[in-house]
Amino acid sequence: MSTAYFCFHQHFSHATGDDHPEHALRITAIENALHEAGTWEQLTVCESGPAKRADILRAHSPGYVEQLDLIQPQHGRIYVDEDTPMSPGSLEAAYHSAGAAVEAVDAVLRGQFRNAFVATRPPGHHAEHKRSMGFCFFNNVAVAAMRAAETHHLQRIAILDFDAHQGNGTIDILQNDVRFLLCSTFQHPFYPYSHYEANKYNNLVNGYLQAGAGSRDFRDTILNYWAEPLRRFAPELIIVSAGFDAHREDPMAELCLEDDDYRWIAQWISNFTNARHTPWLAILEGGYDMNALGRCVNEFIGVMLEQA
Ligand SMILES: [Zn+2]
DSSP, rough: OOEEEEEEEGGGOOOOOOTTTOOTOOOOHHHHHHHHHTTTGEOOOEOOOOOOOOHHTTTTHHHHHHHHHHHSSSOOOOOEEETTTTTHHHHHHHHHHHHHHHHHOOOOOOOOOSSSOOOOSOOEEEEOTTOOTTTTTSHHHHHHHHHHHHHHSSSOEEEEEEESOOOOOHHHTTTTTTTTEEEEEEEOOTOOOOOOOOOOOOTEEEEOTTTTTTTHHHHIIIIIIHHHHHHHHSSSSSEEEEEOOTBBOTTTOOOOOOHHHHHHHHHHHHHHHHTTOOOOOEOOOOOOOOHHHHHHHHHHHHHHHHOO
């Protein structure tokens, strides 16, 4: 068994502009860090293709998907919300982004790999059923989770989201569907200000972190809020919304995680999945400081390799 790294060069076609934080050099920074640490050569690198429209339509409305086709510019850039630029190649990248998540789900559920990391952009967890938002067009994690539920017929899929921002899109799409348990930690109050409170949904676990929260707060929140619901749920698959923007060097949030916290959370997930032989994969979300992003993904993947 080994760890797979899913990637695709078409993300370069999603041209967000030099001054936008979500740009192609994020993936370059990750891969440079993996090469420098000697991690890259231990991975099984899989170049993935685009998602099929049928995969996207499990998470998004047909009208929304058609609307994206219609508004994509022939040249230059438009903004689909105040934060989310769309260039002539954005949909090609977005279909590949979801496609990488789908291929990774299929591969770990076939038992081809012990676990998988999906180095994807545009990210996904803010994309709602009918709305682009927060740098996201298609909700890669929700598309992957629906693929696992409907094609592989899984009954219990846990989504663990440690991005600094609440994954409003994932909740919008999967709320109250008891095939999915949605656990997250995020800065609160903070973007996206959508107020998905756990007591209003029967499959949602929120771990709130105040601005300035660091390692101790993060780890205590995981142990106090996620551990028991996850154990009771007994997932057949874990999909991680792996955002790295809660790091203290990241400019997009006000949390203070350290490099070692990403090793710690990967180890915590690894221990849980080892005990139960649960397949799992991690799909990239945020992370906007190039140095911290590269280092922390390397820490995270290092644990995945140790497990494999
Ligand atoms: Zn984020």
